[in-house]
């Protein structure tokens with residue numbers, strides 16, 4: 557495929573279940589892209605009002621491989637999975653490295669009983685000791701490429717990888733491995749299996765990410781700012797920027813000196829971290845003058861602020877959840893992608 561062929565349908569691959577499933581369905585819905593899936597056994601879906609998009613559900617690893625092959629043009633997967641396969645998937649490029657959910661980290665975990673191993677540098681000595689004693693230091697993981705790269709970085713050379721697909725946390729106690737390199741988020745699974753992370757032991761910080769097939773992205777980018785790729789990425793940017801924010805309206809009546817009170821309210825809101833503050837004069841339905849301040853403010857702050865605002869002279873405070881925030885000064889995922897594609901002829905990541 558070259559950059560001039562129209563991509564139609566646009567195949568968007570998503571995880572069919574697990575940690576990465578619900579988040580993207582929710583984000584797309586908020587962005588105005590409601591995925592219509594008949595059942596959780598149905599591996600294809602449509603998006604309401606978006607006939608060009610065709611959704612397919614797959615395992616996170618397959619998503620990277622199918623985007624690499626160009627059978628899928630866009631894909632949602634974990635950065636951990638993408639990074640593990642990136643060397644064999646050069647046509648699959650990162651469009652958005654962090655969709656704002658699916659956060660976890662790939663870490664080295666050792667048995668709690670290893671009191672002398674607190675830092676990854678301790679493994680340099682330990683692996684050498686194993687070698688001198690004629691023993692093999694075994695590391696269980698689902699991420700062999702990332703682990704090799706990480707151990708090389710720390711100068712750890714004497715170990716054997718045990719590639720495994722699940723329940724790695726059992727491996728040290730069963731004697732299958734000495735340590736594991738696995739995902740964690742809350743840390744509960746490690747703790748419940750008497751394992752612990754070590755300092756310097758983060759191999760990768762991961763989140764759900766959006767990837768795309770570079771030649772298809774180039775073609776979609778050629779459709780411009782009103783094309784389906786730009787509209788999707790702009791909507792995702794707008795949703796992300798609105799997350800946790802309220803559009804706040806604070807109004808006060810004529811009893812208070814308008815401009816001064818509005819200025820005090822705006823100063824107070826700024827101190828509370830509010831952004832995009834705007835203030836002005838308004839008239840109520842009887843034609844009486846008053847003032848109004850609008851702002852974007854963290855939803856979790858409003859309740860704690862409202863008494864102070866009333867104390868400053870506000871007569872009414874309304875907070876509406878923001879669904880989209882677009883801001884001229886903010887970076888645009890579509891513009892950045894277009895630039896990267898132009899800079900390196902599509903071989904971007």
Ligand SMILES: Nc1ncnc2c1ncn2[C@@H]1O[C@H](COP(=O)(O)OP(=O)(O)OP(=O)(O)O)[C@@H](O)[C@H]1O
Pocket residue numbers: 573574575576615616617633634635636637658659660739740741742762763764
């Ligand atoms: N504890 C976690 N918290 C948050 N995200 C996680 C967690 N564990 C895994 N993930 C993310 O979810 C992705 C998929 O993991 P999940 O366990 O949902 O599927 P899986 O069972 O590993 O997939 P597969 O079907 O390929 O075996 C991981 O690659 C990672 O990006």
Ligand SMILES: O=P(O)(O)OC[C@H]1O[C@H](OP(=O)(O)OP(=O)(O)O)[C@H](O)[C@@H]1O
Pocket residue numbers: 575722723738739740741742743744745746
């Ligand atoms: O730090 P925690 O919050 O306890 O999460 C860590 C666990 O989450 C993942 O497993 P998952 O639940 O996806 O099961 P899996 O073994 O089927 O991948 C990961 O492989 C860990 O086992």
